[in-house]
Amino acid sequence: MLLTPGTPADARRRYKPVQNLLNAEIDGAEFEMQVPTDYSAILPALESEQAEIGMDDVTVLANPDKMDIYGSTVTGGSAFYFSLMVVPPESDIGGPEDVEGQTWAFADRLSTSGSIFALYALQEAGLDIGDAPKDDPVDFEGSWTDHDQALQRVGEGQADGATTWGGNGIPHLPEDTEVPDRVEENSSFLETMGTETPEFKAVWWSFPIPKQPMYARTSWESDVKEEVGEVLRGSDKEQIEEHYPDDYNEDELPFTTLSDTSIEDYQPIIERMNAVGIEPGE
Known part of the structure; x- marks a missing residue:
């Protein structure tokens, strides 16, 4: 296996x-x-x-x-999970459109939640993703590692934000975080909010992914x-x-x-x- x-x-x-x-x-x-x-x-x-x-x-x-x-x-x-973008609590980034010119941390280059869905969202927001995930993007700087290291890079100030999956990112959100209805209805990780540090805020959620x-x-x-x-x-x-x-x-x-x-x-x-x-x- x-x-x-x-x-x-x-x-x-x-x-x-x-x-x-x-x-x-x-x-x-x-x-x-x-x-x-x-x-x-x-x-x-x-x-x-x-x-x-x-x-x-x-x-x-x-x-x-x-x-x-x-x-x-x-x-x-x-039977569903989510891709989400997270940033430090004090960040001015409010969504994919604000990632232009920023440094962004992704998971594996072929990860659905940690790379592909976020790149698609950035592309839809008008950013030039260049040859990412295979190579470098144009409108922002990207790094690809894994889910844990992506969050670690944000926590250590090496990236302005990161993309990960709900099971990995939700524990780092404050307990009182408000989430979209689709997340409330389909995520199995909401009870883990506030259980991990450092603390981040979510600025984008995908639709429910099988x-x-x-x-x-x-x-x-x-x-x-x-x-x-x-x-x-x-x-x-x-x-x-x-x-x-x-x-x-x-x-x-x-x-x-x-x-x-x-x-x-x-x-x-x-x-x-x-x-x-x-x-x-x-």
Whole structure:
């Protein structure tokens, strides 16, 4: 299983209940987790049969004919998440249109919430994104690392703002932050507000994005393949809780079950990938 690129130890800890679930429910197979160095490393690992399962949207959306989608992850009762832009509390930046001339921190270059959606929003606001995310933008200075480092750069004064995903950014917002109705209705992370420092303010939110899909490479020929999908889609909060490791913090849990989705549910993401110059198969 290839996890979403990020901090390796954190990702493995967060997904440990999912690994434990599969190892407990499926006989004759052992599931191991690996964290790729970045999104571009996922497809080569799958194509070379070094891995069978992935759980990021970038790879499956760019290569839909090579992957079979199990479904979209559900956490906290929601199958959606958000991309957001954050800035220091004292910043005069009020939205994408104010990013011109600023220094901006992004996550991985191919991250949906940490790069692609924000670049599309900046482009729609009239900014010239140049060759980003592949190369440098024109109307602002950009840096690409990962979700945690993007926020860290803002906190340390190395960037004027950052783009990240809700689970990473919302804990840094003040508890009394007012959010758009679409966020109130679909985010599963609002209860984490005010739990992390430094404090930021949100200046832009995306529309609800289907959470990351879990999928298997089409070339994987095994009876286990279909059973994995059945176990993941049949899981619920009570069952996944049975597989928590000792001292596991359930606030970190990125999965309770899968909603039954297909490639069609991710078309808005594909449109934004294409709009910022990322073509299928890249």
